[in-house]
Amino acid sequence: MISRKGDALTTQTKPFDMNGFLFSRPEQANISCKSFVVTIFGDVISQHGDEVWLGDLIGALEPLGFSERLIRTSVFRLVKDNWLAVTKNGRKSFYQFTPSAHKHYTKAARRIYAATTQHSDGNWLIVLPSFVDEEELPSFKRQLRWLGFSQLASGAYAHPSIDKGSLEETISELELTDSVVVFESKTIDDESTNVLKSLVQQRWQLELLDQDYAEFNQTYQPLIELVAEKQLNDHQAFLLRGLLIHEYRRVLLKDHELPQNMLPDDWQGYLATKIAKKLYAQLARASARYITSQLQNQSGFLPAAAKSFSQRFK
Known part of the structure; x- marks a missing residue:
């Protein structure tokens, strides 16, 4: 938008609408409430005492456009699917990963929070x-x-x-x-390596995966500067961190972690890992303030993150 001030023309840039982005992103990216709850338990709750009160979880996620009814339904289904376990304390319900879900997510986390996805030993x-x-x-x-x-x-x-x-x-x-x-x-020689490269590119749909990474990069790379300028509050940082890691995880878990010599030139996955690592680090402190001051378990507000949290993307 252009406005006139005195005799000079000045260009005004419309501020980024973070609340609008957070509210609309789940629908735009086809993120289900159920799958996002799993991300929150894996990324957040597992690092802060393993348990959270359902009422606080509802309040935390509603700005994403998830209704209270939808969140409750998603949590109940995750209990039925043996992903979450519930503990009653009076009229309050507290949820945590089941042992099997915790093991499952821990193995996935080794990939999600790795410093690099490159393998080159052959x-x-x-x-x-x-x-x-x-x-x-x-x-x-x-x-x-x-x-x-x-x-x-x-x-x-x-x-x-x-x-x-x-x-x-x-x-x-x-x-x-x-x-x-x-x-x-x-492979025993370069010729076999080239045949294998052709085979995996054909069977594993690398072009589609590269496009998914490119879309992730286009969405989240511009937010690095915005976050650096501290143009968001603690609750927004918490939600953006959840969306970031959810969308990164969704693409990464389809990745085959091929060595560089088997990937197309300008592979978008390399940039995606850098963006996820940078933005996640930027959001860590503010999101932690929200987690430890607004989310509760049976003992009170959630504790500080476990030591393992500091090793993510390292």
Whole structure:
């Protein structure tokens, strides 16, 4: 907008409407209330005493356009799905991750809050669920996808990393140690590497993933300067942090964490990790003030974050 002051023309930039962004973003990005509640428990509650009063959770999330009824329904469904457990204290209900949900999210968090998604050692983990029962196979495949594995060929799932910890935990938890074959491998020459690159680009839809990262970057990169100028309050910082990590997680968990030599030029995932890391650090202090002064568990306001919080994106 242009206005006249004396004989000079001045350009006025309309202030960014943070409340409008927060309210409209879940609908624009097709974020369900149920999935966002899982993000809040994983990103926030797990780091601040593991438990929160439902009334405070409702008040915290309503500015996103989630009604009280929708939040209650989402929480009840998560209890039914064995993601959340409830404890009654008088007329108040307090919620926390179930042990299985906590383990599940902890493994995902190793990817979400990693300092980098690049792997360049050339080693691949290959999983063959050769003797997994048909009833158990869908659940195992879902767990593999959460860990970053993708189907390379019929019955074979691959991940370009030598980190076996989360995979071993998953196989043990599902009691499949006698049903799954796991081995490490690497291509033997450049020609095989090029064929493998063509195979994964075709099967794993890297172009669509790159577009998802690009959309994330376009949405959140401009907010870095806004947050640096402290143009938001503590509650807004809390909500923006939730949206940031939810959308970053949603794209990242579809990523295959390929080495650089197998990715397209100008891979948008690199920039996405930098944006998430920078903006998350900017929002940490203000969001923590909101968490510890507005959200309660059975003992009072939530405690300060666990030591593990300081290691995120490090």
